[in-house]
Amino acid sequence: MGRTRGTPVDYILFLTADVTVEPNLNEIRDYKYVxxxxxxxxxxxxxxxFTPWFKLIARDFLFGWWDELVKRKDADGKVHAKSLAGIVDGSKVVKMV
Structure with missing residues (x-):
């Protein structure tokens, strides 16, 4: 998620993985795990x-997905985003091509 004080939050990265973050500083000034x-x-x-679209995504999707993923942790305590298959309502998702 890109964010700095006074700058709107306008990126969402939603994944379940161990990663090393190497942001392009021309595009992302700051990031934070929350x-x-x-x-x-x-x-x-x-x-x-926050940008208006970030608010909409959080309200309509993100918080519900978050709850669902936490409920679906495996025996090792890992969360797998693919476990949302079949429960995510894509009818409200607008895709930019």
Whole structure:
């Protein structure tokens, strides 16, 4: 997720993997790993700003997907995004091609 104070949050990266982040500094100034409650608190803080589409995605999809993924942890405690197959309603998703 790209974010700096005074700059709207306008990127979402939703994945289940161990990764090394090497952002292109021409595109992403900052990133932060957050849990669900942290992101919800960020929405409540007026010092933060979010792009309108980020708010819509979080409200309509992200928080529900997050809950569902946590419920679907495997025996090792890992979460697999592919486990959302079959429950995600794609009818409200607008894809840019």
């Amino acid at each position: 849990d669900k409650s942290e992101l919800q608190a960020m929405f409540e803080d007026p010092a933060n700003s």
